Amino acid sequence: MPECPLDAVQQRAFLYRHIRQFFAERQVMEVETPVLSNHANTDVQIEVFQTQGITDDASTAYLRTSPEFFHKRLLAAGGGDIYEIAKVFRLGESSRRHNPEFTLLEWYRLDWTLFDLMDEVAVLMQSTLNAFGWPKAEVKHISYVDLCQLHLGFNPLANEKEELNRSCQEHGYHGDAMSHSQCLDFLFAVVIEPKLNPNELLFVYHFPASQAALAQINPEDPSTCLRFELMWQGLELANGYQELTDAEEQRQRFEQDNQTRSAMNKPTLPYDAHLLAAMASGLPACSGVALGLDRLLMKLLKTESLAGVLPFPTNRA
Amino acid sequence: MSTYSTSQFKNGLKILLDGDPYNIVENEIVKPGKGQAFNRVKVKNLKTGRTIEKTFKSGEKVDGADVMETEMQYLYTDGEFYHFMDPNSFEQFEAGLAAVEDCIKWLKEEDMCTVTLWNNSPLSVEPPNFVELKITETDPGVRGDTSGGGSKPATLETGAVVQVPLFVPEGEIIKVDTRSGEYVGRVKK
Numbered sequence: 001m002p003e004c005p006l007d008a009v010q011q012r013a014f015l016y017r018h019i020r021q022f023f024a025e026r027q028v029m030e031v032e033t034p035v036l037s038n039h040a041n042t043d044v045q046i047e048v049f050q051t052q053g054i055t056d057d058a059s060t061a062y063l064r065t066s067p068e069f070f071h072k073r074l075l076a077a078g079g080g081d082i083y084e085i086a087k088v089f090r091l092g093e094s095s096r097r098h099n100p101e102f103t104l105l106e107w108y109r110l111d112w113t114l115f116d117l118m119d120e121v122a123v124l125m126q127s128t129l130n131a132f133g134w135p136k137a138e139v140k141h142i143s144y145v146d147l148c149q150l151h152l153g154f155n156p157l158a159n160e161k162e163e164l165n166r167s168c169q170e171h172g173y174h175g176d177a178m179s180h181s182q183c184l185d186f187l188f189a190v191v192i193e194p195k196l197n198p199n200e201l202l203f204v205y206h207f208p209a210s211q212a213a214l215a216q217i218n219p220e221d222p223s224t225c226l227r228f229e230l231m232w233q234g235l236e237l238a239n240g241y242q243e244l245t246d247a248e249e250q251r252q253r254f255e256q257d258n259q260t261r262s263a264m265n266k267p268t269l270p271y272d273a274h275l276l277a278a279m280a281s282g283l284p285a286c287s288g289v290a291l292g293l294d295r296l297l298m299k300l301l302k303t304e305s306l307a308g309v310l311p312f313p314t315n316r317a
Numbered sequence: 318m319s320t321y322s323t324s325q326f327k328n329g330l331k332i333l334l335d336g337d338p339y340n341i342v343e344n345e346i347v348k349p350g351k352g353q354a355f356n357r358v359k360v361k362n363l364k365t366g367r368t369i370e371k372t373f374k375s376g377e378k379v380d381g382a383d384v385m386e387t388e389m390q391y392l393y394t395d396g397e398f399y400h401f402m403d404p405n406s407f408e409q410f411e412a413g414l415a416a417v418e419d420c421i422k423w424l425k426e427e428d429m430c431t432v433t434l435w436n437n438s439p440l441s442v443e444p445p446n447f448v449e450l451k452i453t454e455t456d457p458g459v460r461g462d463t464s465g466g467g468s469k470p471a472t473l474e475t476g477a478v479v480q481v482p483l484f485v486p487e488g489e490i491i492k493v494d495t496r497s498g499e500y501v502g503r504v505k506k
Contacts, residue, residue, distance in 0.1 A: 045352055093354075095346035174334060174371045178353075182374070185352035190372050193347075213351050229350070239350050 002311035009311055011132075012297055016085060018131050019105060022124055028081040028107060033070035035087060039272035041065040042257035043213065047091035048269065049100075062269075063089040066290060067106050068214065069275045072243070075108055075286055076278035083107035085293065096305045097235065097295065100314050108288040114226045114242040117287040118203045121230055121238055124291075125201055132300045137199060137232070143206045144224065151192045156184055157208055157223050181210045193234065202231040214250070215241035230291070233299040240289030247279035319381035323356040323373050331363070331384040334371065338363040338382035338435045346375065363433065363440045364415070382435060389432045391424045391442075401432050401439065412439035420444045422477035423495045444495045449504050450474055451490050455481065468500075 002009065020030065038055070040048045040062040049063040064070075067086040074082055086104050093100055109117055122139045129137055145155050156164055164183035165173075171191045178186065196202055205228040209217055212225035226242035244250055254271035261268050297309045307313050321330060326344040333339070343359035354375035361368045363384065373379065389410070392400040398411040399421060410432065416439045417424075423444040424430055431443040455471035468480040471491075479493055481500045492501040 043351065045349075045354070093348060095348075098346065098348060172357075172370045172372050175374055175377050178374070182353045185349050186355060186372065189347045189349045189352065190355055190357055211351055236350050 003307050003313055003316055004309050004311050008297070008301055008303075008309045011301055012293075012309065014131070015128070015293065015297055015300070018128060019085065019124075022127060023083050023107070026081075028083050028109075029079070031071070031074060031079070031082045031084050033067045033074070033084060033086070035064055035089075037062050037064055037069075037272075038270070039069065039274070040269035041069075042254050042261070042269050042271050044257055044260050044264070044266070047093075049089045049091050065090050066104065068288065068290070069272045071106060071108055071288065072275055072283055073278040075110070076281055076283045081107070081109055094314065096307075097298075099294065099306050099310060101317070102306075103293045104290045105293050106288065106290045108243075108286050110284050110286045112287045114205060114228055114240065114287055117240050117242075117289055118205065118228055118230075121240065121289055121291070122201055122203070125230070125232070128296070128300070134300070137201045139201045139203070141203045141205065144204055144208065145206070147192060147204055148187070151195050152187060156187055181208075184208055184211065193231070193236075196231055196234065198233045200232070204229050204231060212244075212253075213241070214244050214253075216244050228289075235295050235299060236292075237295055237299075238289050238291040240287060242287045243283070243285075245279060245283040245285060247276050247283075250279055251276050319383070320378045321381050322378055323375050326356055326358060331382040332360070333380040333382040334360065337365075338384055338440065340384075342368065347372075348375070363435065384440065385434045387432050387434060388429055391426060391428050391430055393426055394421075399442075401430075401442070410434070410437075410439050412442060416440055417442045420495070422475050423448050423450075423493070425450065425475050446494065446496060447492055447501065448495055449490055449492050450477070452481070452485065452487050455485070455487050457486070 023030065036054065038058055038061060046065050048065055050060050052061060053059045054061045066088055067084050071082060071084065084106050086106055087101060088104050089101050091100060118141065126136060145157060148156050161180040161183060164180060165177045168178065168183050168186045173186055206218055206224040207227040209223055209225045212227060215225045215227035218224045218226055228240050229236050230238040258268040294306050294309055298306055301309060303309060321332060326341055328341055328344065330341045331338055332341065339360035339362055341358050342361050345357045346354060347357050348354040355372050356375050357370065357372045359368055359370055387403055389401040389403050392402055398413060399417045401410045401412065420442050430445065433440045450473040452471045453474050456469050467483050469483055470478050471481045471485065472478050479498060479500050481491060485491065485503060490504040492504050493499065494501050
């Protein structure tokens with residue numbers, strides 16, 4: 001028997017039909033890219049599933065944690081605006097709001113800025129809410145630093161890590177001193193997120209440069225980057241970038257990830273040389289975003305756990 | 318001493334924080350998409366009964382609190398301490414008022430109860446869910462009134478006061494649910 005009601009299975013089909021209609025009307029092309037790759041995401045905070053090598057000279061293959069490397073290779077080849085409803089895999093992430101296998105809606109818009117893309121995410125969200133019988137939501141935009149000022153009373157980017165650690169402890173952190181970046185994660189996820197108005201579509205933009213991942217550094221303020229997150233119903237629902245297009249800077253970030261991995265006694269991972277080659281040949285200016293469809297469906301159907309929308313969660317798959 | 322990783326956190330796990338034993342009553346994983354994962358827990362201090370929120374980096378190790386629940390017999394109080402005995406080992410333990418405060422009104426001498434031991438000293442004492450105790454003082458019963466319409470206070474042999482139906486007389490033995498403090502029924506002896 002499926003874990004979730006059959007109604008949730010039908011609602012998912014309805015959601016996907018709605019999404020495909022949305023992008024068809026906007027001439028964004030649906031693509032399908034590999035789940036299994038010779039390369040891995042080096043992101044320090046994400047654990048990658050590994051399996052047998054695909055070719056004779058590679059001993060290990062990796063399940064993708066996101067389709068973005070393949071999407072950028074398509075974009076560099078002239079693929080135009082594209083989207084994918086993509087199964088992705090992240091080891092060890094299992095909770096009410098995490099399943100190790102989950103579905104992202106990822107899409108890319110050529111020549112769009114971060115703010116253009118936020119607007120389209122808002123339009124998609126409003127039309128989806130409407131399709132599921134929800135009232136129109138209020139859309140708000142706030143920068144990361146302003147959000148911190150509002151809820152913490154200070155700008156954490158202007159603070160040394162000792163001060164941040166003190167603040168984390170005041171908010172119930174128990175353990176050894178954290179890095180500056182870990183403190184930022186704590187303050188955002190543990191302190192600020194629970195204070196947000198669940199009914200707003202809240203776009204938080206200009207994340208710290210230390211959390212740029214694959215986003216461009218903000219040319220007007222190098223302490224921040226061109227990255228946003230969409231918060232709704234107390235969840236991080238989407239994460240978007242005005243994409244880094246510089247192959248050399250991308251290579252340095254991959255190398256930096258692997259250095260950090262070594263320092264943390266985590267395995268280093270083979271980064272995607274094809275992606276770097278594609279970027280060197282010319283990745284067009286673009287913005288891209290990934291939206292968690294399981295979480296979206298969970299909240300649309302007003303259930304409090306992913307088990308309410310997954311017919312076969314990992315522990316029963 | 319046992320240690321636990323945050324991945325082993327679950328409700329009811331007893332851990333040691335800043336030297337005090339705590340019981341986990343809620344555990345939630347908080348994981349920013351691009352960042353450090355945390356376990357946010359609600360924990361109850363087993364000494365003070367206070368519940369607080371704490372957050373750990375996921376993957377951290379935490380010392381376990383060596384807490385054990387044992388069935389014991391309540392012996393007596395000397396006015397300051399309350400004495401209990403493990404009926405298997407005949408070992409005796411004394412508990413301070415803080416450990417027995419919420420439950421001693423349900424216990425008479427020789428009654429069995431659940432004692433939570435930490436480092437071999439009683440942290441808390443739980444009475445059985447149901448106890449049978451004699452009414453030592455209450456207003457005269459209203460004979461024949463079994464309609465269950467009204468109630469009156471009755472003092473029990475242990476000093477506890479419960480609401481009983483009007484028809485229940487002094488000297489009667491009654492059954493009480495210690496979790497709610499409510500009268501369940503008369504005990505026919």
